[in-house]
Amino acid sequence: MNIKKTLTQIKNQLHNSVDVANRSIQKNGVEIGFVYLKSITDNLIFAGSIFEPISEYEGDLDFSIISQIVKANDVSEIEKKEILDKILDGAVIVFLSNSEKILSVDIMNFNMRTPSEPPTSPVIMGPREGFTEDLKTNLSLLRRRFHSADLVLDSMFVGQVTKTKVVLAYIDNIVDKRIVKEIKKKLEKIKIDGIVDSYYLVTLLSSRPNSILKQIGNAEKPDIISAKMLEGRIAIIVDNSPIVLTIPFVFLEDLQSSNDYYTNYIYSTILRFIRVVAILLATIGPGAYIAFQLYHYNVLPFKYLITIADSTQQVPFTPFIEILFISLLFQILYEVSLRLPSYLGLATSVVGALILGDTGVKAGLISPPTVIVVAIAKIALYTVPEQSSQITILQYIFLLIGASLGLLGLIGGMIYFLAYANSVENYDTPYLAPFSPFILSDNKDGVFKVPINKMEIRPKSFDNQKKERMK
Amino acid sequence: MKVLDRSINAWQLGILIFILLFANKILVLPSLLFEGAKMESLFALLFLCACEFGLVVLFYFAKKKFPTQSFSKIVREHLGNITKIMFYFLIMIFFLAKAVLLYNVTYIFFRNLIYKDTSNFLILFCFLPIINHLAICGLRVLGRTTQIFFPIIFGILFFCIVVGVFGINNRPLFFSSSFMSILETGARHISPFGDMMFLFLIMDRVEIKKGQWKIIFSSTAISLLFVFAINLVFMLSYTFTCFMHPYAIFEIMSFVKEYGGLGRIDIISMVLIILLAYFHLTIYLKCFMLSFHEVFRKIDMIYSVLSFNFFFIIIVVFFIVNLESAIVFGQEILPYSIILPYAILPIILLICCIKNKNIKNDNFRKIIKNNKKDIKNMQKNANFNKKTTIFSKQIKKSIFLTLKKTNKNLYIFSKNITTKFKAKLKKVLIDLNLINSKNKILKLKKKEVFDFEKLNFKNYYSKIFMQKHFKICKRKREMSEVTK
Numbered sequence: 001m002n003i004k005k006t007l008t009q010i011k012n013q014l015h016n017s018v019d020v021a022n023r024s025i026q027k028n029g030v031e032i033g034f035v036y037l038k039s040i041t042d043n044l045i046f047a048g049s050i051f052e053p054i055s056e057y058e059g060d061l062d063f064s065i066i067s068q069i070v071k072a073n074d075v076s077e078i079e080k081k082e083i084l085d086k087i088l089d090g091a092v093i094v095f096l097s098n099s100e101k102i103l104s105v106d107i108m109n110f111n112m113r114t115p116s117e118p119p120t121s122p123v124i125m126g127p128r129e130g131f132t133e134d135l136k137t138n139l140s141l142l143r144r145r146f147h148s149a150d151l152v153l154d155s156m157f158v159g160q161v162t163k164t165k166v167v168l169a170y171i172d173n174i175v176d177k178r179i180v181k182e183i184k185k186k187l188e189k190i191k192i193d194g195i196v197d198s199y200y201l202v203t204l205l206s207s208r209p210n211s212i213l214k215q216i217g218n219a220e221k222p223d224i225i226s227a228k229m230l231e232g233r234i235a236i237i238v239d240n241s242p243i244v245l246t247i248p249f250v251f252l253e254d255l256q257s258s259n260d261y262y263t264n265y266i267y268s269t270i271l272r273f274i275r276v277v278a279i280l281l282a283t284i285g286p287g288a289y290i291a292f293q294l295y296h297y298n299v300l301p302f303k304y305l306i307t308i309a310d311s312t313q314q315v316p317f318t319p320f321i322e323i324l325f326i327s328l329l330f331q332i333l334y335e336v337s338l339r340l341p342s343y344l345g346l347a348t349s350v351v352g353a354l355i356l357g358d359t360g361v362k363a364g365l366i367s368p369p370t371v372i373v374v375a376i377a378k379i380a381l382y383t384v385p386e387q388s389s390q391i392t393i394l395q396y397i398f399l400l401i402g403a404s405l406g407l408l409g410l411i412g413g414m415i416y417f418l419a420y421a422n423s424v425e426n427y428d429t430p431y432l433a434p435f436s437p438f439i440l441s442d443n444k445d446g447v448f449k450v451p452i453n454k455m456e457i458r459p460k461s462f463d464n465q466k467k468e469r470m471k
Numbered sequence: 472m473k474v475l476d477r478s479i480n481a482w483q484l485g486i487l488i489f490i491l492l493f494a495n496k497i498l499v500l501p502s503l504l505f506e507g508a509k510m511e512s513l514f515a516l517l518f519l520c521a522c523e524f525g526l527v528v529l530f531y532f533a534k535k536k537f538p539t540q541s542f543s544k545i546v547r548e549h550l551g552n553i554t555k556i557m558f559y560f561l562i563m564i565f566f567l568a569k570a571v572l573l574y575n576v577t578y579i580f581f582r583n584l585i586y587k588d589t590s591n592f593l594i595l596f597c598f599l600p601i602i603n604h605l606a607i608c609g610l611r612v613l614g615r616t617t618q619i620f621f622p623i624i625f626g627i628l629f630f631c632i633v634v635g636v637f638g639i640n641n642r643p644l645f646f647s648s649s650f651m652s653i654l655e656t657g658a659r660h661i662s663p664f665g666d667m668m669f670l671f672l673i674m675d676r677v678e679i680k681k682g683q684w685k686i687i688f689s690s691t692a693i694s695l696l697f698v699f700a701i702n703l704v705f706m707l708s709y710t711f712t713c714f715m716h717p718y719a720i721f722e723i724m725s726f727v728k729e730y731g732g733l734g735r736i737d738i739i740s741m742v743l744i745i746l747l748a749y750f751h752l753t754i755y756l757k758c759f760m761l762s763f764h765e766v767f768r769k770i771d772m773i774y775s776v777l778s779f780n781f782f783f784i785i786i787v788v789f790f791i792v793n794l795e796s797a798i799v800f801g802q803e804i805l806p807y808s809i810i811l812p813y814a815i816l817p818i819i820l821l822i823c824c825i826k827n828k829n830i831k832n833d834n835f836r837k838i839i840k841n842n843k844k845d846i847k848n849m850q851k852n853a854n855f856n857k858k859t860t861i862f863s864k865q866i867k868k869s870i871f872l873t874l875k876k877t878n879k880n881l882y883i884f885s886k887n888i889t890t891k892f893k894a895k896l897k898k899v900l901i902d903l904n905l906i907n908s909k910n911k912i913l914k915l916k917k918k919e920v921f922d923f924e925k926l927n928f929k930n931y932y933s934k935i936f937m938q939k940h941f942k943i944c945k946r947k948r949e950m951s952e953v954t955k
Contacts, residue, residue, distance in 0.1 A: 296585060299738045405597050406586065411745045412601040415616060422615040423608045436615035438482065 003033035003097050010035050010093075013084060027054070030061045031097035040090040042109035045072075050092055050105055063099040070094075074106035088163075115141060118220035118242065120385065126262035127223045135165055135239040141222040142169055142235070150174075151229075158187055158201070162194030165239040166201070169225075174232045176463040179427050183234060183247060198238035198245050205236075205247065207426045212390055215426040217246035217253050224258050232464025248429035248462040251421070252446055254386040255279075260449060268449040276447055278380035279387070283394050285377040286323050287402030287410055289370075293319050295406035307369070314364040320403040322366055326374040327399070329356060331392075433461035478676045481683035483614030485690035486621045487754065488667070492523065492694035493628075494569070494751040495663030495801075498744065499576050501705040501719035503798070507656030508648040510710075515657030516702055519664045520695040526667035526812060527691045531684060533820055534674060536827075541675035543765045549823040558819065559765040562668065565808045566762065567779065570755035571786050572662065572805060574598065575797035577748040578787070580718050585741065591788060598752060599783075603776055605753040606760060610676050613757065617750055627743040628697050634736065635704035635723035643707060662805035665812035667691075669754060672761045717794070720744065 007022040014020045019039040025032050032054060036046065049071035054061070057069055067075050078086055083093055083102065090108025115137060117123075118130035131138045139153060154168040166187060170180060183205065190204050198218070206215040217233070219225050220242055225235045228246045236245040246253075255275050260268035292300055293308060300308070315322055333352040337345050360366045377395060381388050394417065401409045424431040434442030442459050444450045456470045479487070504512035537545050546555040578594050586593070605613055648656075670677075679687070705719040716722040721744065724737040756779055763775035791797050 296738070296741075299585075299741065405593070407741070408581065408585070408594070408597045408745055411742065412597050412749060415620070415746075415749050416601050416604055418619055419605045419608050419612050419616045422612045422619075430615070432615065432619065436618040437480070438618055 001095055001097055001100055003031045003095050006095055007033050007035055010083065010087070014087070023051075025055060027057070027061055028059075032061065032066075033095040033097075034092055035087060035095075036092040037087055037090065040108055040110045041092060042107050045107045045109065046092055049107065050094070054094075061096070061098075063096055063101045063103065066094060066096065067103055070103075070105055072105045072107055076104050076106075078102050078104045085163075112137065120220050121224070121258060123259050123262060126258055127221065129222065130220045131222060131225075131237075131242040131244055133240050133242055135167065135237060138222075138237050138242075138244070139167065139169075142226065142237075145222060145226045146171070146229075154180075154184070156184070156187055158190050159192055159194040162196070164195040166195070167237040169229065169235040169237060171229055171232075174230065174458070174464055174466050175234060176232060176465065178463070179248065180234055182427060183236070195238060196240070198236065198241040198243045201236060201238065201245060205245075208424060211424065212393055213251075213421060213424055213431060214254070214387065214390055215249055215424065215431070217249035218243050218386070219246065220244070221258060227261070228253075230469070231458050232462065232466075248427040250429060250433050250461050251387075251431055252434065252442075252461075254384050255447070256445070261452075265449045265451045269447070272447050272449060275383045278383035279391065282377050282380040282383075282391050284398045284402075284410060284414065285380070286327065286373055286395060287398035287400075287413075288407075289373045289402075290319050290323055290399065291402035291406045291410055294403065308367075311367040311369055315367050316365070319370070320399075322370050323374060323399060326366055326370060327378075327396070330374060330378050427462070429462040434459070477609055477611040478678050479610050479614035479673075481677070481679045481686045483611075483618055484670075484673075484677050484679070485686040486617045487614060488527070488670070488687065489621070489690040489694040490617055490624060490747065490750050491666050491669065491754050492691065492698060493747055494666055494754075495573050495576065496698045497701045497720045498580060499717050499719070499794075499798070500660060500663055501702040502709075502713050502717045503660055503802075504656060504702065505706050505709075505713040507659060508653045510643050510645050510706060511648040511653045512656050513699070513703060513706070515653050515660075516699060518657060519661060520699060522813060523664050523667055524691055524695060526665070526816075527670065527687065529817060529820060530667070530670040530674070531687070532824075533671065534677075534679065536824060537674075539675065542671040544675075545823050546819060549826045550819065556766050558815065559762040561808075561811055561815075562672070563759055563762040563766060565665075565668070565811050566755045566758040567782055567786075568800075568805055568808060569662075569666070570752055570759070570779075570783060571791060572797060572801050573748065573751050573755070574783070574787055575791050575800075576794070577744065579794040579797065580721070580744065584718070584721065591792070595784065595787070598749070599780060601749055602753040602756050603780065605749075606756040607773070607776060610673060610757065613750075613753060620746055620750075624743065624746055627739055628701075631720055631724055631740050631743065632697065632700050632704060635701070635708060638723055639704065639707045641707055641710040644710065658806060659802050660806075661809045662801045665809050666754075668812040668816060669758045671816065672758050 003024050007024065011020050011022060014037075017037075019037050020035070021038045022033065022035040024034070034046075034051070053069040053071060054066060057065070059065070063077075067077070074091075078093075080102065082104070086104045086106075087093060089106070090110070091104045091106045094103040094105065096103075112134040113132055115129040115132055117128040121130075122128075129141065131141065142153075143151065148171070150172040152168075152170055152172045154170075156166055156168075157163045158166050168180065168183060186205055187201075190201075192200070192204070195201065202216045202218075203209045208215065217228065219228070225244050225246065229235055233246045233248060236247065238245075255272055257271070260271065293312075297305055297308075312319070317325065329352070333348060336348050340348060357366075357371060361368055361371060381391055381395070384391070398410060398413055401413045405412070418432070418436075421431050422436055430437055433439055434446055439460050441457055442461050444455055445459075453470070457467045458464050458469050460467070504516060508515060533542070533545075543555055543559065546558060578591060581594055582589055605616065701720055701723070705716075705723050706713065708723055709716050721737055721740045724740045756776070759779045760772060760775040763770075763778065764772050767774075791800050
């Protein structure tokens with residue numbers, strides 16, 4: 001093999017990128033060439049485990065000897081067409097002038113953050129580690145939880161340019177194979193240039209991609225994913241993304257928090273009730289308030305009516321404009337607090353809450369009851385953070401309905417939306433199960449939560465092989 | 472737009488029955504009944520409720536007699552296509568008229584108490600998109616949606632009755648009306664009844680398992696009991712001023728002193744009326760759609776929704792515009808239509824039971840139609856074992872087993888086959904681990920093992936189809952159990 005020519009060819013294929021390293025040495029009349037990417041391989045390991053043993057070897061070098069003296073775990077012979085893929089995966093490719101064989105030594109290493117508690121799902125009690133952007137770390141976090149040969153990790157590549165590794169993780173004797181097949185089929189069909197984050201797959205795997213409803217579950221913690229897999233769900237782990245997707249998904253999953261399983265079950269039930277009430281308040285609260293204020297003031301208690309009339313008589317705007325104005329103000333502050341550095345967060349809070357809110361009320365531009373209603377609705381929104389984007393959209397829709405059609409429209413809107421949610425069946429799983437269709441056994445971990453020893457069977461909302469989980 | 476329609480279970484049907492039984496019965500009816508025959512009108516109500524319950528019982532017998540068939544098919548097979556079309560045309564008009572009556576009463580309630588002097592179009596704008604969407608989404612979505620709202624509806628109804636009891640000021644005064652006036656009142660206000668005819672329209676879309684009939688009967692009984700209780704509480708609360716209070720469920724919540732601290736609790740009954748109105752109108756529209764489809768089979772079902780909207784808007788905007796005209800419509804015109812559920816329907820069913828023809832299943836035809844190409848190919852290559860077995864000698868009836876792809880249930884379609892034999896066959900399939908006790912297929916995702924060669928089919932297609940879906944079974948012993 002002509003080493004110089006081969007190395008130049010590879011460098012040209014990689015468009016002479018700055019991180020391409022190639023080197024050749026002469027040893028006992030044999031030319032040895034190395035090529036790798038500096039950015040994703042460990043230079044120290046390369047020097048100590050590959051370069052040094054080869055350069056210090058005294059005898060005649062050939063392919064079999066090199067593969068034996070190299071100090072690495074993953075050493076394999078590859079074909080010519082695999083060279084580029086291996087280099088891009090962080091391997092060092094070794095060529096010998098006296099052999100046509102090519103050696104790949106995997107020493108990929110790049111800086112990744114260590115598993116830490118994810119900001120999206122902190123717990124008071126329970127495991128604190130979360131997934132990272134490194135696929136290997138994520139897989140190891142899962143493997144550690146399943147000492148079983150039944151844990152299957154199926155990998156495939158998605159994205160014509162990025163060739164992102166996507167791993168399907170499931171428990172072989174629990175999961176419904178039909179769903180696994182369906183997901184694989186869908187993934188294979190995806191013709192996209194790249195998958196930058198797992199969220200790209202959410203739309204591509206949903207049965208109704210344009211729907212407002214969240215149809216695929218996600219979590220950032222291995223304990224949550226493990227629990228879901230034990231129920232018969234499939235986890236989709238995407239390289240470079242700390243968010244792991246789960247299929248099938250039902251709305252109930254977002255009502256549940258990992259904290260619920262690490263605390264007293266009665267307390268968990270109370271918390272879940274609070275979440276349901278909070279969702280209702282967040283969704284229809286502002287709409288209902290405006291409907292009563294505009295259309296049904298005659299059914300409001302007299303004292304309350306006087307309070308509202310008293311506080312709103314100075315306000316120059318209509319109730320709808322007023323509530324919309326405060327909602328938009330909150331949304332702006334929310335966006336600002338997300339994007340600003342944390343040390344400026346306090347300043348925005350002061351400006352938002354004190355100057356804009358308090359002064360607005362004092363100036364008579366907004367009324368205190370409206371501020372309270374919007375504040376309650378916005379705070380309630382974040383009791384179920386996973387659904388916050390959907391609920392925010394619904395909040396505005398119901399606000400518009402409440403302002404234009406009153407209670408009749410509001411109830412109609414609720415029926416419409418629930419009927420729509422009921423018509424969604426992603427991977428043959430009813431979206432609102434186990435509430436509708438009502439499944440009694442699944443409601444043991446629904447709004448009511450029973451102790452673990454009473455949850456004897458797996459969810460019936462979706463298909464799985466083994467229904468029994470405890471004897 | 473595609474109209475979706477899939478089956479519902481007994482629980483969902485029970486909830487639909489529970490909800491529908493309140494249609495037109497708890498708003499203006501109690502006041503009108505009392506005006507007609509004072510407290511004795513309760514006897515008329517009791518009789519009418521019994522008639523409504525009778526329709527459910529009739530449905531039970533019809534379902535037992537023809538478990539998988541649709542009612543339209545039963546009528547067509549026994550009485551001919553023209554009779555079927557005429558019958559369904561009448562049903563179509565019946566449910567349209569019911570929807571008009573319900574809408575008008577509800578609209579006038581809204582206009583008087585909630586939306587002062589609101590135009591009819593605004594209320595129509597609220598109702599029509601929602602009921603159209605629900606009806607188009609299909610029976611299953613409707614069933615599931617009502618399932619979510621059922622606890623709210625039930626809770627409010629119960630609360631209204633309990634609260635209403637606190638508002639009772641009078642004792643019942645009987646013997647103030649003659650027997651004739653009771654009869655006359657009953658006949659005059661019969662139009663809110665007969666809703667249970669909808670059960671026959673969705674007969675083939677309901678999956679009722681053994682032992683689940685009690686759900687249907689108890690939901691009917693509880694609902695009728697609630698209707699009766701609301702009427703009773705209202706009559707006892709407004710014994711002398713009934714004519715001044717036309718909206719019963721709302722009125723019994725209006726002046727309850729015990730709950731004064733809570734403020735206006737009549738808002739709760741208002742929510743109930745709104746919820747019920749949406750669901751009642753949706754069920755009426757669904758019934759209209761189903762009967763429209765039977766009358767105009769070749770026309771897409773979406774046109775049934777459009778026609779309903781067209782006629783509905785025309786009638787409520789131009790013809791029945793106020794409470795008086797709605798009451799006249801309900802008392803003078805609609806009562807004649809009640810002949811449909813209480814006379815024509817039972818007669819038709821009786822004739823069908825007497826004739827008792829065996830009807831081929833639609834699904835059977837569809838499957839044969841869909842697999843005609845495969846069957847033709849297989850006919851060329853088929854090599855059948857013509858040896859008769861003990862099994863075939865004893866049964867000598869054709870059996871057809873197939874896999875319904877949508878819900879993975881195994882259906883045993885048969886010609887002249889006894890229920891006993893079906894049970895035996897099912898037992899064998901369970902023993903073979905091919906299905907579970909709920910008819911769910913366990914191992915038939917791929918072409919699976921089954922002893923079809925041992926079944927001597929008279930129906931050639933069924934034999935070929937069996938060969939396509941099942942391979943030869945090794946366990947002879949289990950199969951021979953069927954023959955015992």
